Amino acid sequence: xxxxxxxxxxxxxxxxxxxxxxxxxxxxxxxxxxxxxxxxxxxxxxxxxxxxxxxxxxxxxxxxxxxxxxxxxxxxxxxxxxxxxxxxxxxxxxxxxxxxxxxxxxxxxxxxxxxxxxxxxxxxxxxxxxxxxxxxxxxxxxxxxxxxxxxxxxxxxxxxxxxxxxxxxxxxxxxxxxxxxxxxxxxxxxxxxxxxxxxxxxxxxxxxxxxxxxxxxxxxxxxxxxxxxxxxxxxxxxxxxxxxxxxxxxxxxxxxxxxxxxxxxxxxxxxxxxxxxxxxxxxxxxxxxxxxxxxxxxxxxxxxxxxxxxxxxxxxxxxxxxxxxxxxxxxxxxxxxxxxxxxxxxxxxxxxxxxxxxxxxxxxxxxxxxxxxxxxxxxxxxxxxxxxxxxxxxxxxxxxxxxxxxxxxxxxxxxxxxxxxxxxxxxxxxxxxxxxxxxxxxxxxx
Amino acid sequence: xxxxxxxxxxxxxxxxxxxxxxxxxxxxxxxxxxxxxxxxxxxxxxxxxxxxxxxxxxxxxxxxxxxxxxxxxxxxxxxxxxxxxxxxxxxxxxxxxxxxxxxxxxxxxxxxxxxxxxxxxxxxxxxxxxxxxxxxxxxxxxxxxxxxxxxxxxxxxxxxxxxxxxxxxxxxxxxxxxxxxxxxxxxxxxxxxxxxxxxxxxxxxxxxxxxxxxxxxxxxxxxxxxxxxxxxxxxxxxxxxxxxxxxxxxxxxxxxxx
Numbered sequence: 240x241x242x243x244x245x246x247x248x249x250x251x252x253x254x255x256x257x258x259x260x261x262x263x264x265x266x267x268x269x270x271x272x273x274x275x276x277x278x279x280x281x282x283x284x285x286x287x288x289x290x291x292x293x294x295x296x297x298x299x300x301x302x303x304x305x306x307x308x309x310x311x312x313x314x315x316x317x318x319x320x321x322x323x324x325x326x327x328x329x330x331x332x333x334x335x336x337x338x339x340x341x342x343x344x345x346x347x348x349x350x351x352x353x354x355x356x357x358x359x360x361x362x363x364x365x366x367x368x369x370x371x372x373x374x375x376x377x378x379x380x381x382x383x384x385x386x387x388x389x390x391x392x393x394x395x396x397x398x399x400x401x402x403x404x405x406x407x408x409x410x411x412x413x414x415x416x417x418x419x420x421x422x423x424x425x426x427x428x429x430x431x432x433x434x435x436x437x438x439x440x441x442x443x444x445x446x447x448x449x450x451x452x453x454x455x456x457x458x459x460x461x462x463x464x465x466x467x468x469x470x471x472x473x474x475x476x477x478x479x480x481x482x483x484x485x486x487x488x489x490x491x492x493x494x495x496x497x498x499x500x501x502x503x504x505x506x507x508x509x510x511x512x513x514x515x516x517x518x519x520x521x522x523x524x525x526x527x528x529x530x531x532x533x534x535x536x537x538x539x540x541x542x543x544x545x546x547x548x549x550x551x552x553x554x555x556x557x558x559x560x561x562x563x564x565x566x567x568x569x570x571x572x573x574x575x576x577x578x579x580x581x582x583x584x585x586x587x588x589x590x591x592x593x594x595x596x597x598x599x600x601x602x603x604x605x606x607x608x609x610x611x612x613x614x615x616x617x618x619x620x621x622x623x624x625x626x627x628x629x630x631x632x633x634x635x636x637x638x639x640x641x642x643x644x645x646x647x648x649x650x651x652x653x654x655x656x657x658x659x660x661x662x663x664x665x666x667x668x669x670x671x672x673x674x675x676x677x678x679x680x681x682x683x684x685x
Numbered sequence: 686x687x688x689x690x691x692x693x694x695x696x697x698x699x700x701x702x703x704x705x706x707x708x709x710x711x712x713x714x715x716x717x718x719x720x721x722x723x724x725x726x727x728x729x730x731x732x733x734x735x736x737x738x739x740x741x742x743x744x745x746x747x748x749x750x751x752x753x754x755x756x757x758x759x760x761x762x763x764x765x766x767x768x769x770x771x772x773x774x775x776x777x778x779x780x781x782x783x784x785x786x787x788x789x790x791x792x793x794x795x796x797x798x799x800x801x802x803x804x805x806x807x808x809x810x811x812x813x814x815x816x817x818x819x820x821x822x823x824x825x826x827x828x829x830x831x832x833x834x835x836x837x838x839x840x841x842x843x844x845x846x847x848x849x850x851x852x853x854x855x856x857x858x859x860x861x862x863x864x865x866x867x868x869x870x871x872x873x874x875x876x877x878x879x880x881x882x883x884x885x886x887x888x889x890x891x892x893x894x895x896x897x898x899x900x901x902x903x904x905x906x907x908x909x910x911x912x913x914x915x916x917x918x919x920x921x922x923x924x925x926x927x928x929x930x931x932x933x934x935x936x937x938x939x940x941x942x943x
Contacts, residue, residue: 588780592846595740596853597770597797599763602804606793610782 258376261338261390268332269321275331275427276317282434289437326356326384328419331427335420337392343385356384459655463663467645475648477557477640484645484664490559491641492668495627498563502570503620509535509571510578511604516590517582532579538572543630544637551638559640566627566634573626577619578612585611617683621676628672632665691889692716692739692857697748699734699913708734709913712748716891718856721883723904723921724893727933731913732893736859739891740772741765752857770797773850773888775879777862779842783835787826787845790834791817794852813852820848824878840871847878858882860892864899872896876903897929 284305305313324330329339342348348356359380367378377387415421471481482490511517513531518524546565554561589607598606635643642665649657692715699709709731716722724732737743739750741757750757757768773794781790795813796804803809809817821827824844826837834842843863850858860879864872880903883890894900900907901921909917909924909932916932917924930937 586780586783588776588778589782591742592774592776592780592849593793593796595742595769595772595774595859596794596849597766597768598793599766599801601801602796602799605805605807606785606789606796607782610785610789613784 261376261388264336264338264390265388268330268336268338269325270332271335272321272325272330272332273317275423276320277313278427279430280313280317282430285434285437322360323357324419326353326360331420331423333388333420334418337390338388339391340381340386341389343387348384348386352384352386356380356386359383456655460659460662462656463659464654464656465660467657468660468664475645477644478555482645484642484661487642487645488664488668491631491643492628492672494559494562494566494641495624495631495672498566498570498631499620499624499627501563501567502574502623505567505571506574506578507616509575510582511608513575513579514582516585516587517600517604517608531575535572535576535579538568539576541569543569544634547634547639548637556638557635557640557644558638562631562634562639562641565639566630569630570623570627574619574623578616581612581615581619582608614684618680621680621683625673625676629669632669689718690715691718691720691753692891693749693751694739695749695751697735697738697750698746699731699738699743700746707913709738709745712910712913712915714908714915714918716889718889719883719887721880721890721903721905722892722908723900723906724891724908724910725895725897725900725932726893726910730910732910733861734913735910736774736861736891736893739857739859740769740774766797770853771856773853773855773858775843775846775850775858775860775863775892777865779839779846779866781834781842781845781849783833785834786831787821787834787837788817788830790845791821791830791848791852794849797853816852817848820851821845823851824848839867840875843867843871843875844878847875847882851882855888857889857891860890862893862895865895872899879903897924 321330325333326340333339340348342352363378363380381387416425465484468484471483471486473481475481509531512527513535515528518528543565546568547562550561550564551558554564585608589611590603593603593607631641632643632646635641635645636647642661646658646661646665649655649661694715695713697709697712698707700707712731712735724735726732734743738745739757741760745758748758752768752772755768757765760768782793789807792809792813795809795816799809799813818827818830821830824847826841826844826848829837829841834845837845858879863879864875867875876899879890879892882888892904894904901924904921907917907919907921907924908915909928911932917928924932
């Protein structure tokens with residue numbers, strides 16, 4: 240027997256909640272459109288300056304060199320452009336927030352009506368802002384133009400399924416480049432590339448004319464000198480010891496193994512405390528969740544190189560222990576976040592079942608969460624090991640030990656052929672570890 | 686069969702904070718020991734919320750729930766966990782850990798009785814293991830004990846769910862839409878397990894069902910919910926066509942499931 244309500248018709252009037260959600264999206268999409276035009280205005284001033292004017296400082300993009308009337312003009316012009324384009328078609332902001340302007344009756348909104356909407360907007364919105372918004376679901380610049388701003392996406396999963404009459408409203412599919420938002424996206428793409436090219440001072444002719452200098456370097460590197468591969472270089476002294484390339488390579492591998500292991504050990508328990516679905520049930524849980532997630536985000540945002548700098552000062556320049564600490568801290572934060580997100584994606588059913596049978600928090604984690612996340616945890620850990628291997632070769636730059644110490648030492652000495660040997664050693668190891676971790680990952684994700 | 690009041694629900698109300706949705710309003714009824722009580726109603730009428738309020742997987746907004754005279758709504762978290770041990774729950778989507786073996790899933794029903802440190806290392810007692818095999822025997826899945834749960838069919842998974850609930854040695858089974866995800870033939874055999882547990886072990890069964898035909902066949906008493914309120918409380922035979930329309934709406938038509 241199927242007792243689903245079939246007779247439910249599409250609701251004509253929106254609920255209070257829906258109106259607010261729609262209004263919010265309307266405002267956000269407007270802000271986005273306006274910001275896009277602000278960006279275009281920025282580009283225009285930049286191009287004017289770059290190609291013609293000289294009265295603005297050369298690096299003007301970090302100064303605000305516009306007269307006050309120029310600012311006023313820019314703001315007004317971008318605002319009007321935004322309004323005009325939002326009335327004449329589906330703007331990028333409308334597309335991004337799932338909105339569209341549809342005629343209240345008939346197939347399309349005639350041009351005259353669109354112009355009317357632009358004109359009405361000038362009065363309607365300022366009035367609305369001081370509190371005369373009669374019907375926020377359909378302000379009167381829409382009503383007079385015979386148009387409605389509607390949502391093109393389902394509000395929730397419940398709406399997305401169910402009866403077709405109540406589902407999301409879709410217009411006829413158009414090719415992206417035949418729409419306003421499509422053209423705008425392409426335009427912004429091109430504009431950004433052009434602007435970026437000028438800002439980073441890209442220069443292809445220098446790249447070509449000075450190629451011979453790099454060529455000399457490559458020739459040296461291409462004749463690698465493996466003199467110090469097995470035997471220690473007597474001149475290179477690090478913390479009262481002498482090392483061969485192989486010595487430091489082995490040491491570097493142990494650095495990565497230790498830091499990946501330690502990082503995982505700390506990230507594992509923290510990941511459950513940083514998962515909203517486990518912690519979001521009580522106020523205390525939410526506090527713990529916020530703190531743990533905050534820790535992950537902040538410590539992850541600080542790059543391994545920065546941590547290495549700190550620890551090199553702390554435990555000594557060139558000490559591999561500094562490198563281990565730096566890699567560990569970043570591993571905890573990065574893995575913790577990945578793990579937590581994995582926990583947040585699990586099925587809630589088994590959790591409910593363990594809870595219903597009288598299980599406590601730890602038992603829920605052990606019997607409902609861990610079995611679900613284990614393969615992903617393994618995969619992430621191996622992936623992180625991979626990253627640590629690559630990272631460990633460069634942190635020596637700031638004094639955190641490892642194979643990179645040799646690399647930068649010989650670079651500074653100008654012994655490019657030994658540099659070549661070190662580089663080859665690094666490449667071989669990174670490639671081998673990459674292959675090994677990939678192979679292991681495939682084995683565990685079953 | 687003893688006729689004592691096992692579960693007494695009084696003016697139970699659940700309001701979801703967001704959007705002010707009233708899922709249950711002022712529901713009062715009591716369940717005698719050994720009853721097979723079926724709750725019917727449309728999707729969204731509050732059946733699942735009702736069942737989950739009984740073991741407080743969902744916190745009720747107001748009202749009282751008494752199990753053998755103990756007020757559940759005011760119990761502390763740890764006391765509630767102890768009470769939950771005596772209430773088995775069966776789920777619409779089985780809620781097994783798919784990557785774990787059938788045996789591990791069944792043993793998980795014993796977690797409420799197992800000290801935390803022992804459960805962390807997965808060290809269940811010999812008695813628990815014997816009990817797990819006995820319950821698997823009962824649902825006819827002994828030979829699947831060491832198979833991963835996701836290798837089983839839907840009906841088999843639900844039988845594992847039953848074995849897991851029986852591990853708790855419950856006095857009350859809360860059964861939430863047990864056969865909605867199953868085909869009609871399997872549905873009937875699954876329902877027969879509940880009937881057996883109810884008759885032979887004297888376990889009180891409180892189940893929600895989608896199909897009225899199944900409710901009529903297995904229930905000793907039927908409750909009907911509509912928009913969170915009770916519209917019918919009586920014997921299966923009393924639901925005639927007029928009641929049916931009242932519960933499911935004018936447009937609904939009854940479909941037989943055999």
